[in-house]
Amino acid sequence: MKPEAVVFDIGNVLMEWNPERFYDGAIGEARRRQLFAEVDLIGMNESIDAGALFRETIHALADATPAWGPEIRMWHDNWIEMASPRIDHSVALLRALRAKGVPVFALTNFGVHSFAYARTQYDFLSEFDQTFVSGEMGCIKPDPEIFRLMEASCGVAPEALLFTDDRADNIAAAAARGWQVHHFTGPEGWARRLVADGLLNETEAGL
Template sequence: MTPEAVIFDIGNVLLEWQPERFYDAVIGPERRARLFAEVDLAGMNEGVDLGAPFGASVEALAAAHPEWAVEIRMWRERWFEIAHPPIEGSIRVMRALRARGVPVFALTNFGRETFDAAVERLPFLAEFDRAWVSGRMGVMKPDPAIYAALEAECGVAPGRLIFTDDRADNIAVAAARGWQTHLFEGWQGWAARLVDAGLVQKAEVGL
């Protein structure tokens, strides 16, 4: 069944998201390992992805762990160094689809404020036909409710959607709903899947 619309995750699909790599470079691997063991940065970020205010969330965590306050505040102050670099091959794939008139959506766990800031700094994030952003919706992958919202609003039957994400749990929920799926492990594999689906040609996506 030929897909009618293509859905991209953003983190580690269109934009690298490797906080450990950032902190390794800034404070060293050993100190980073201690930081991540003692401070629930991932939990704080999940709260932001569910709609909690970004700055206040970072400050609350810094206040709770004053010995790590400088490092915790880097999550806000240097966010664009953490969410970096863009994955150029995936951007090329997205633009090739849009040039062919294929609807391209985003389904992403992303904070409200951070997404808005990212769109200003990274214009390709404004190129989707529509983006479903967890921080705006108050629900995040892999909760089936966020997939159901996209289905209800996009006007495309589930079996005609094709979705890529770097997390197997997010992919599994989409597949269970009848979506066509691709576990993202690199832009080349995603591009090849879309070529096989008849949506683009190799030359258009750099293969």
């Protein structure tokens, strides 16, 4: 069936999210590898995505790990450098869908405070018809509960939703609930899927 609404992940779909690249530039690849091996920065970030405070969570880990304290605090102080640049073609697709009257939602693993900050840096984050932020919902993808909560709120049947995400586990979780899905590996492939599903023509999709 033709999708009735489109759901975008944000990180690595609408803007790049690459902490490793930032740290490689800031402290060198060898030290970055050591840092990520010795400190659970990914777990820290997942707790923020699930609703933990942004600055306080990062600083608490830095205080508890003084050998890496300055580097851990970079996660807060240089966060926007990890969450950049924007992926312009994907942003154009979001706007093209909205111009056609297609409802567009965001479903993202994002902290409450980091998302509020990101909205001051990226205008497109305020352009969704509805935005579902894991930190506000208290659960993160790929937990089935976050998909269920969105379904209950958006009013669109699962099988009428078309969802794109860069992570295969999130795509699999959505597909298990009957959503139509597209594994995002780049904006051109996503554009072609939107054309194939009859939501945009090639010109509108930038092809």
